[in-house]
Every structure is written in C-alpha cells, then in structure tokens.
Amino acid sequence: MEITSGLLHAKLKEFFGFDKFKGQQEDIIKSLISGKDTFVLMPTGGGKSLCYQLPALVMEGTAIVISPLIALMKNQVDAIRGFISDQEGIAHFLNSSLNKSQIAEVRKDLVEGVTKLLYVAPESLTKEENVSFLKQLKISFYAVDEVHCISEWGHDFRPEYRRIREIVEEVGRAPIIALTATATPKVQYDIQKNLGMLDANVFKSSFNRPNLYYEVRDKVDPKRDMIKFIKQNAGKSGIVYCLSRKKVEEIAELLNVNGIKALAYHAGMDAATRAANQDKFLMEEVDVIVATIAFGMGIDKPDVRFVIHYDMPKSLEGYYQETGRAGRDGREGKCIAYYCYKDMVKLEKFMQGKPVTEQEIGKQLLQETIAYAESTQCRRKILLNYFGEEYGQENCGACDNCLHPRKQFDGKEALLTVIELVLSMPEHFKTEHLANILAGVDTALVKSYHHNGHEMFGIGKSKGARYWISVIRRGVVDKFLDKDIETFGLISVTDKGRKFYDSPYPLMMTEDREFAEGDDDDDDVVSSQVKAGGGGAGDEVLLSMLKDLRSSMSRRLKLQPWVIFTDVALEDMTILYPITVDELKHCQNVGEGKAKKFGKEFAELIRRYVEENDITRPNDFVVKTVVNKSANKVQIITSIDRMHPLEDIAEAIGMEMDELLDEIESIVYSGTKLNIDYYIRQEVDDDKVEDIYDYFKNEAESDSLADAMKELGPDFTEEEVRLVRIKFLCEVSN
Ligand code: ADP
Ligand code: MG
Ligand code: ZN
Secondary structure, three states, X not given: OOOOHHHHHHHHHHHHOOOOOOOOHHHHHHHHHOOOOEEEEOXXXXXXXXXXXXXXXXXOOEEEEEOOOHHHHHHHHHHHHHHOOOOHHHEEEEOOOOOHHHHHHHHHHHHOOOOOEEEEOHHHHOOHHHHHHHOOOOEEEEEEOOHHHHOOOOOOOOHHHHHHHHHHHHHOXXXXXXXXXXXXXXXXXXXXXXXXXXXXXXXXXXXXXXXXEEEEEEOOOHHHHHHHHHHHOOOOEEEEEOOOHHHHHHHHHHHHHOOOOEEEEOOOOOHHHHHHHHHHHHOOOOOEEEEOOOOOOOOOOOOEEEEEEOOOOOOHHHHHHXXXXXXXXXXXXXXXXXXXXXXXXXXXXXXXXXXXXXXXXXXXXXXXXXXXXXXXXXXXXXXXXXXXXOOOOOOOOOEHHHHOOOOEEEOHHHHHHHHHHHHHOOOOEEHHHHHHHHHOOOXXXXXXXXXXXXXXXXXXXXXXXXXXXXXXXXXXXXOOEEEEOOOOOEEEEOHHHHHHHHOOOOOEEEOOOOOOOOOOOOOOOOOOOOOOOOOOOOOHHHHHHHHHHHHHHHHHHOXXXXXXXXXXXXXXXXXXXXXXXXXXOOOOOOOHHHHHHHHHHHHHHHHHHHHHOOOOOOOOOOOOOOOOOOHHHHHHHHHHHOOOOHHHHHHHHOOOHHHHHHHHHHHHHOOOOOOOHHHHHHHOOHHHHHHHHHHHHHHOOOOOHHHHHHHHOOOOOHHHHHHHHHHHHHHHHO
C-alpha cells in the first residue's frame, strides 16, 4: 500500500480526530515511512507521540517504542486503545509490572500480528528472552522516546539506553525515530552518535514558547511568597517542583494548611497513591500538585497555569522541561523559580563521592543554572541560546528581565579586557578563574598557575569578581567567547570576538542581579531587614489609611512609626485583611506582643474597611506553618531564660555568634520577648548601651542595622548594636 499525504490526513482524522498536522509532524512521519532514521527535537507539548503512533498504525509490522517510564507507557497504551476502541491488542506494553499470563497474552497478539505498537522499558528490551522473542517479528521501526536519557549530559541519564543500538542490530534493523525535548547541541550529538544515526534526518522545531512567562525570584521567605502567588491565582492548576521528597511532603502539607488544595507526588510514594494523586490533579479535584521532577513527564494537562520551582533544578534542561508543562494549550503559563546561591552550593556538595566526570558534568550544568538565574538578560534569549537557537528580539516582553530592565552600561572596555586576557594566555581557563585574575583574587588555583604575577592580575579589582563573571557570561551568550562543554567550560575567543577586539564598537550590558545570600529555608519568620518580595500586590487605599493611623499613633505614643509596625507589616495587612488582634499576629513582623500592644486600632480600621468595601478576605489567609521544626529556637529561649552566656549557647548549638544573633532576632521579630540584659551588662559599656538605645528610640527611621552603624560611627561594633537593638525591640516594640 502506498502511503500518500491524503492517506495520512485521513488516518490522522480517523484515529486521532485531528484535522491538521501540528508543526513538522507530517514531514517527520514521511521521513520515517521512507525508511530514513529520523531525529525529532521538539519542545514538550509539541506533539511528538503522534510522530510514531500514526506511522505505526499505517505501516506493516509492529513498531517498538522504547520509553523510560512505566507509568507513562500505560497511559499511552490506554490512549491508543481509546482511539481505536475495537482492538484491545493494537497496543501493548512490556515491562516488569506484568505477570506471566499477561506476558503470554501480549506475545500471542504480537505473533498474530494484531499489535501495531509495543511499548517496552529499556530494562525489558535488553533482556535476553525478550530479544530472542522479538527476533521472530516484523518490526516496522523503532521509536526511542525521551531519548536524551542516552546522554550523560541530559538530566535524566539511563545507562540501559546506551545499549539500544546493539539490541536493534540483534532484533533486526529497521529505521529508528528518536525523540526528545532536550536539545542542547551536546546532547543531540551524543544521541546521534550513540544510536549510530549521525546521518539521520533531523527535525528541530523552535523551542520558543511565546506564551510562557519566566521569572526568577530571590528565595527570601519563599513559603509566604508562594502562598501569596497561588492565592492570587486561585482556582487555577499549577505544579510546584521541589528537589527532595521530604520537601515535597512538607510543602504539600503547608499549602493544605493554608487552604490550597494540593497533593504530593514523588517516587517514594507507593504506586497506587501516586496514580491516585495524579488522577485527582488531572480531574481537577486538586489545584496544585507538589512534586519532584518525576512528575509530569508525558502527562498531558493542557491548562496548567503556573509552574513554580520552589527549588532551582540541577540543570536548565530540567528547568525547561518542567516549565514546559505550563500553558500547553498556548494560553497563560507563569513560570516562577525561587533562587538562592546557597541551594546551588548544597547541590554541588551532594555530588561529592560520585565519579569525577559525573561531578564535572553536574557542576557545569549547575553553573549554567546559576548563570541563568543571576542574569539580567532576557530569559527567553538565554534559554533558547542554551538550546542552540538564536532569539532575534532584544525584548521578549514576557520575562522579568524584559519587563523590568536593569540599568545598562557600555561593556565595550570590559569585554575587551576579558578578550585580551584570554588571548594573552596559551592555555584556556574557566570563567571563575579568569574573573579571579581580573579582580585580583589569588585563589589556590590562581597561585598554582602563577597568575597572581600576570600583568593583568587585579586590573579590574574595583569591580570585583562577580562583575567579571557577568561580563564573561554575556560574552558567551553573544558569541564573542566560546565556552567548551567538552572540557567542562574552558573559555576561548571566537572569530566574532577577535573581530570585535580588532575593531571594537559600543556594547550595552547589564550587570548580574544581586541575590540575597540565601534564606534559611526552614525559617518561618522574617526580619524586617528583609524587604517584602514583589510587593505592590496589596490594597493601596488601605495602605495609606494604615499609614495615617500609624503616624497619629506615633505622635501620640512618642515612638518612631516603624517601632509600632514596619512597612512590611502594613503591606501584609493590606493583603491579608486581618480583622482581629489575633489574626493580626499572622502578618509579617507582627508578633503576639506587638499585636496586643498596638494592634487593636489597626484591626478595627481594617474591619470597617472590609465591611464598607465589601471585600472578600482570603478564605484562610494565614500563612500557617506546619510544625515549628526549629528545636534550636526552643533551646535558645530556654538557655537565655537561664542566663547562659551567648557564646556558650552558640557553641552548644554549633553556631557562630552572628548566626545565633540571627536566630535571636528572628525569635524576637516573631513576637517572643527575650531578656538578654544579663549578657549586655557584661559585654557592652553602659554609655554605649544608652547611646544605641537612644538612637533606636528617637532617631532611627527603621530598624536597619546598616543605617545604625553609619549613624553611630566606628566606636560601636556590629555585635553591640545588634544586642542593644534586640533589647530595644523586646522592651519597646514587642
Ligand atoms: P510531547 O510528547 O511532544 O510533549 P504529546 O505527544 O504529548 O507532546 O502531544 C501534546 C499534545 O498535542 C497532546 O494533547 C496531543 O493530543 C496534541 N496533538 C498532537 N498532535 C496534534 C495535532 N496534529 N493536532 C492537534 N493536537 C495535536
Ligand atoms: Mg512525549
Ligand atoms: Zn525576555
């Protein structure tokens, strides 16, 4: 039977109910049918499955589909059986979940030629008994889905995938179609080489997903920020990704406690629960699924409206696949990631103990993720660039960096400096190393190459290493420099870079974003030194009313306004609308003492405002914490009660002094009074105590430590100021 375009369209309609092919589907199918090895790079949701399902149904013989996830297989087989309802045997799967009699049934259908599609897990494919059985069949073609699993550079490497070619030869050669949504040039090459299909027809669609919005947020109080975000998107479906199972469970519980219908999903749960939770999400019985990366591969929910990365993933491949699950229907899809550098360091530490190459690869992938997060360039441009695709526009209009551009500077001289440095050395080095030379940081590595004696060592000292890192990254993205992946990121100068060096031209650049040092994830309270994330979500009218009230109280009580309630606290009130003193406690920076002491009038004002304006309050607005895991806090409070010296407490817990002070401040900000006079009396001069106390009482416009240090001058140490500030906050403010 000749397979014409007309026939393909007819079958497309008959089997799948679609009128048109999507993207390059038709060309891909024709390539496969003509007997060519075919390589398909298409973003998630692009419609890859149909590229092998349809030809399998129209070609002679059985197509073998190799796919990594058992759950996924069952799904796909069910879907095909759904299309072609009268023939159960048309699609089967073969994996470790089947018992003997089920296997016998599958084999019978295969031998009788009923089965057009056989899904196999790579582990089953490589089993000797299966290989010898499959030899008797006529194979139409082999499809390898999620084929990035072949490459160590993919985020989901599966060793058994590396044996596929070998098995294909044994069972009997037929065309191979390989499909993936991971398309870095490196992974692509790896796959083609390993499958012996370097001369395959390659179909690469654009990876741009114009309807997705990308944003990276500083991971400061992420729980509260996330709950706020989800509540602002109430009723919409979303996925929250975390890196550990423990975190998944914790966050799922946290969301539920806060009135968001959410379920957990991770590999440590039993299969039945997992399947049930997935179904509830698909059926919209729950709005949010909190998952490790294992969730979502191959599931097809078109209207996922947001994907939140509570933890930054280990690679941009992972990030792109996971964000790709938002807005598959082409409509709204918000992708929010919480980033802090500390998390990345933790991830790197986890890699220790793995084989060296694996570590190097892992680190390299992490570096790319860090660069992405900290960049101020268009996120879309960086992502597409990463997947080997040029993005022409300067401003995509749908990422945080394009919507809120940072200040720019002419980076011509800076880039020239970098290029000069790279050209001056016979060997190539990594980004951090080059940046350290320019910034004059003599790390062990710099010394070992005697680069601290290089004539350019320290010539960019005033800018710091971070600045130089961002210049180099920018140079790489814009192809003035090349970063060699094979050698784990050594930097060289490209032709474009050399031309630029010979005849330079102005080049606008933005510096990388500065992120907070990283939040202690387990913290449930926030100090007011930390500014509220995002902001602006609240009720402006109410905010100005609350500020008025605060000013009049401040005059009446002769206290600085911030001592009564900080701006952060007021802003939170305009989002959460607390109408009792008790509810007020749940706003940021408002502890029990403060709520009781100053809260009554505020709650009263908000209550009237809510009534008069008929405002629906968030039904369960309180960001409740699940458990207070911080045993440390309890120990600190009791030890201070017993008047232990702070040094001893710090040592007992295994903290540095400033970490202990952080903890104490956070305890105080959450409303618990502590009396540390016994310690202050012994450590700080009475005069100094008085000066600092006076400053906070009468002069300070906020509780900012930096301002205090500036105002009080060099006679005071940071520790002294912090100690007295704690005293002040406990006595006056709480
Ligand atoms: P991928 O594997 O590339 O992530 P899928 O194969 O799961 O994508 O397909 C994504 C969605 O696109 C599915 O809902 C599928 O039914 C739909 N789809 C595929 N081909 C077409 C087509 N030609 N017309 C309309 N929808 C299609
Ligand atoms: Mg797929
Ligand atoms: Zn952009």
